[in-house]
Amino acid sequence: MPEKNLRPTGFGRTAGAALLAGLMIALTADADAPGPAAGPMVQASAPIRVEAAHAAQAGAQQPQAAPDPVAMRRGRILFLQCTACHSLKEGEAHKVGPNLHRVIGAPAAHKPGYVYTDSLKESGIVWSRENLSRFLADPFDVVPGTAMAFVGIQRGADRAALIAYLEQETR
Numbered sequence: 515m516p517e518k519n520l521r522p523t524g525f526g527r528t529a530g531a532a533l534l535a536g537l538m539i540a541l542t543a544d545a546d547a548p549g550p551a552a553g554p555m556v557q558a559s560a561p562i563r564v565e566a567a568h569a570a571q572a573g574a575q576q577p578q579a580a581p582d583p584v585a586m587r588r589g590r591i592l593f594l595q596c597t598a599c600h601s602l603k604e605g606e607a608h609k610v611g612p613n614l615h616r617v618i619g620a621p622a623a624h625k626p627g628y629v630y631t632d633s634l635k636e637s638g639i640v641w642s643r644e645n646l647s648r649f650l651a652d653p654f655d656v657v658p659g660t661a662m663a664f665v666g667i668q669r670g671a672d673r674a675a676l677i678a679y680l681e682q683e684t685r
């Protein structure tokens with residue numbers, strides 16, 4: 515996959531920070547001018563603050579936790595294939611697929627608030643790195659009848675990088 519895929523993430527973070535700075539200025543400016551505009555502005559700042567906290571947290575974790583920066587970068591790119599259907603962080607909403615916070619080491623189909631297929635529920639799988647790797651190589655082969663419409667990742671090294679990334683990002 516081309517390197518340019520890295521850009522949207524970095525850009526998004528920078529844009530988020532710029533947006534936050536802009537909002538802060540707007541909020542400060544607005545505080546002097548009482549009026550109906552103050553209400554919606556204050557509300558708008560709430561979700562953005564959460565985003566900034568995440569960015570700060572991710573930044574703080576990186577230096578100590580990253581076992582292999584090259585694999586991490588590769589894993590991050592590979593995970594772009596999953597983002598349409600999966601969120602990673604604690605408390606984030608399920609998408610088409612379940613939120614994956616702390617998925618590694620957990621039994622399959624155990625996220626509250628998500629409706630799994632019976633196939634996955636009855637699979638008895640625990641998501642060890644090995645089982646996850648097998649599943650990501652060919653979801654339909656490992657769990658026939660799964661609703662995870664994903665073709666699979668061929669290269670073992672890619673799956674290992676993705677799993678290392680997941681392990682770091684979902685802990």
Ligand code: HEC
Pocket residue numbers: 592593595596597598599600610611612614617621622623624625629630631633634641646650659660661662663664
């Ligand atoms: C098209 C949407 C889609 C894509 C793309 C997708 N998934 Fe999924 N995934 C799902 C769905 C839906 C389920 C639930 C499957 C079921 O209930 O049978 C699932 C289940 C899972 C599970 C099991 C979770 C649990 O709680 O047991 C893992 C792990 C997982 N996906 C990882 C990934 C990874 C990693 C990628 C990217 C390589 C990916 N998925 C790509 C839709 C997707």
